[in-house]
Structures are given as C-alpha cells and as structure tokens.
Amino acid sequence: MNAHTLTAQFSSNGGAxxxxxVVPGAPDWPAFRWESTDSVPAVAERRAVLAALGFEPxxxxxWSWTEDSQDPDDDTTPSxxxxxxxxxxxxxx
Structure with a gap:
C-alpha cells in the first residue's frame, strides 16, 4: 500500500x-469484529482498532452513515x- 487515502467501513446487519x-486488489482486507452486540462501539474504540490495524483517520x-437493506429489491428485509x-x-x- 502507498500513502493514498483508503476507506474504512464499519457495519452491522443487526449482529456483531x-x-x-477497503484495500483495492488485496485478497484479504484488514478487519476486526466486535463479539458483543450490546451497543455500537464508540468512536474512540473504532480509532483504537484502526490504529491496531495500522491506519489512522x-x-x-x-464518520458518514448510510443505510441499506439485506435485499436491495425488498425494503422489508432487515437494515x-x-x-x-x-x-x-x-x-x-
């Protein structure tokens, strides 16, 4: 990787x-999964994980947020x- 800007994504479909x-061309992207789903991990927690993965904002x-559905053709599926x-x-x- 070089010094260009990449995108970190943070997501949940109701679970963890x-x-x-997102590292274009890489077979495996650097990632972390929170096992607890009791609350949304705080910004400081996300920043610490990014640092552990070797990245910084x-x-x-x-952070910018968006919503999608599990099935884009069916808006009754979970978000x-x-x-x-x-x-x-x-x-x-």
Whole structure:
C-alpha cells in the first residue's frame, strides 16, 4: 500500500459490528469484529482498532452513515447500517 487515502467501513446487519479497511486488489482486507452486540462501539474504540490495524483517520475526517437493506429489491428485509471514514496508513515514528 502507498500513502493514498483508503476507506474504512464499519457495519452491522443487526449482529456483531465489523470494521474493515477497503484495500483495492488485496485478497484479504484488514478487519476486526466486535463479539458483543450490546451497543455500537464508540468512536474512540473504532480509532483504537484502526490504529491496531495500522491506519489512522485522515485529518478532519468524520464518520458518514448510510443505510441499506439485506435485499436491495425488498425494503422489508432487515437494515444494514454502514459507516465510512477516509483513512491512511499510520505514520510510523
């Protein structure tokens, strides 16, 4: 990977929350799954996971949220919540 901007996504379809970084061309994306589904992981928790995966938010970036359905052709299916955040590889000091 180089220093270009990537997208971290944070999603749940009613079960566990997952955070992953979309890395075009990579066979496996860096990812983390929260086993507890009692609450939405806080921004600080997500930032710590990103750091553990080797990424950091782009300066000034904020999470943006969208909603989808499990079956795009049937709006009665459960919702999928997806958040996105521009990230970059963490700077090694």
């Amino acid at each position: 929350w997952r955070l992953y970084v 782009v300066a000034g970036a904020e 999928v919540l997806i958040a996105a955040l521009p990230v970059r590889e963490a700077v090694q000091v």
